[in-house]
Amino acid sequence: MQTELAPQFIGTPDGTMVQSILSKCVHCGFCTATCPTYQLLGDELDGPRGRIYLIKQIAEGKQATEKTREHLDRCLTCRNCESTCPSGVDYGHLIDIGRKWAEEQTNPRPFMERMLRKALANGLTNKTLFDNAMRIGRIVRPLMPAAIKQKIPQGKNPGTRPAANLNKTKMLILEGCVQPGMLPNINNASFRVMSHLGVDVLAAPKAGCCGALKYHLNEQEAGLNDMRRNIDAWWPYIEGTAPECQGEKVQAILMNASGCGVTIKEYGHILKDDPIYAKKAQVISDLCKDLVEVLPQYLEKLQGLVGDRAKQEGVIFHPPCTLQHGQKIKGQLEGMLGKLGISINTCEDSHLCCGSAGTYSILQADLSKQLKEQKLNNLQQAVNEHQAQRIVSANVGCITHLQNETTPVEHWIELIDSLIEKNMGHVSTSK
Structure with a gap:
């Protein structure tokens, strides 16, 4: 053209x-x-x-x-x-x-729309503000309309994190904006599983939002500043000079939210014209790995950790768009879980979006609702057809968006974590 x-x-x-x-x-x-x-x-x-x-x-x-x-x-x-x-x-x-x-x-958007977009850009990325709002929301959740209840998942007891400095191998993780407050067990499960595999997972205190939320709301300079802040926060870990590293350079930046992962993998592209950050941004992108790209190298050990209990599990996998189309990772999770003995299937329209798409479910609520209903219908058909016990995904937005009264929806790393805990004699409890 x-x-x-x-x-x-x-x-x-x-x-x-x-x-x-x-x-x-x-x-x-x-x-x-x-x-x-x-x-x-x-x-x-x-x-x-x-x-x-x-x-x-x-x-x-x-x-x-x-x-x-x-x-x-x-x-x-x-x-x-x-x-x-x-x-x-x-x-x-x-x-x-x-x-x-x-x-x-174009002319400025209507006042209320501008205020909503500002609230999303600055409220969701402010961890303290969001975490406190989520705590209050859980208290008053029974009094809320169904549409708002769905945005406040009750989640699981997040349990504890393993002690630090247990292993020589170090990897970073981005804990995310909304994930710690909304579904904290995803991060804790990631820490526990990686510790079982001989990896210390570190989180840089000064790291925050990956930048995607503001960037895609057309506050692009603010999004770029979020990206630069993360690069500065992570750089001592990449060089191995952060005290938690004990002299070891981190081997990867782990992502357990595919929406964050696709953005961080594109830091090198987005900041390519930045004279100060371009080279560092590319290093960050090269180090960024979704959990499903890292765990297969520990497959034999993982098989021993989950034991035969994995064969009792049947799951339907909803692959987020940011994983299969953004990061171009397709089929890897299905292959890995299959090798662990877990019966895993997808639904009829697994290539299509569920309608979550970051802030889309709020800003384009009608379209998002239609896509959600289509997806849940197809997921439930797959659950019934394959007699699955749960639906798993790889992004906090999709997991929250697809919560329903019929079938549990969780992150696949939570499934791995629960299988390891059951095999070791400890069963997670739900709130």
């Missing part, structure tokens, strides 16, 4: 990138077949091909309108279209630039 950049974009990093990405698009339309919003709305402009044309028009100098912004807002950024595209169009980075341009060229 040939693009003649408008004068204001010629020679700029964004303009150059957009022109390069658009040049790969052949307008084939394969992407529309796997786009959740196109499937729901049937509007060309609510599919990847239509949105690409809208961004092309902006790049060539046509003024963006509120309607343009609306079509770009409706995109889930699930990146399923990237997995489908035969030409390798980098849609995820294209939509980020398109949204920024549309925001710059």
Whole structure:
């Protein structure tokens, strides 16, 4: 697709990138077949091909309108279209630039919408504020409407973390913005499992939000600052000079939230033009690994830890978009759990988004609700067909979004943790 950049974009990093990405698009339309919003709305402009044309028009100098912004807002950024595209169009980075341009060229959003977006960007990323709000929310949860209750999962007793400095091998972990307050057992289970495998998991106190939340809400400079702060917080661990490292450099930055993982793996790309952080950002991206990329190297030991109890488990796996389309990790978890003796299956539309998509479930509530209902129907059919006991996923957003009254939904690392605990004579209790 040939693009003649408008004068204001010629020679700029964004303009150059957009022109390069658009040049790969052949307008084939394969992407529309796997786009959740196109499937729901049937509007060309609510599919990847239509949105690409809208961004092309902006790049060539046509003024963006509120309607343009609306079509770009409706995109889930699930990146399923990237997995489908035969030409390798980098849609995820294209939509980020398109949204920024549309925001710059259109009138300010309505006051209440701006306030909501500000509250999400700054409230969800403030750990103290969010954790306290979640504690209060759990107390008054019985009095709340069902739609709000679903955003406050009761979760499990998070248990304890293993003692520090037990092992020579060190790895970092990002604990996340909402995960510690919303579903703390995910992080604690990750610490426990890795300790059983001979790895000390470290968390840098000064690290915070990965930057995705603000970045995708068009507060891109604030998102970049979150990324720079994390790089500064992690660098002593990468060099092995942090006291907790005991002279050992960390071997990986573990991710147990695939939404954070896909962003951190792209630090090198996002900060490539930053003269101070570009090289460090690429090192961070290279070190970033989802848990499912690390555990297979400990497979034999893991098999011994979970024992024969694993063969009693049947699960349905919901692969988050950020894992299968963003990080391009598909099939690895199914393979690993299968080797542990766990019967694992996916549902009919496992390639499609559940509708969570970060803040999408709040900002695009109607579309999100439709996608959630479709996904839960298909997941429950798979549960019934395969007589599974639970649904597992790999991202806190999906796990929270898919909570229901019929089948438990949890992180797959919690399943591994519970199997190890049962095999060692200790069973986790629920609240």
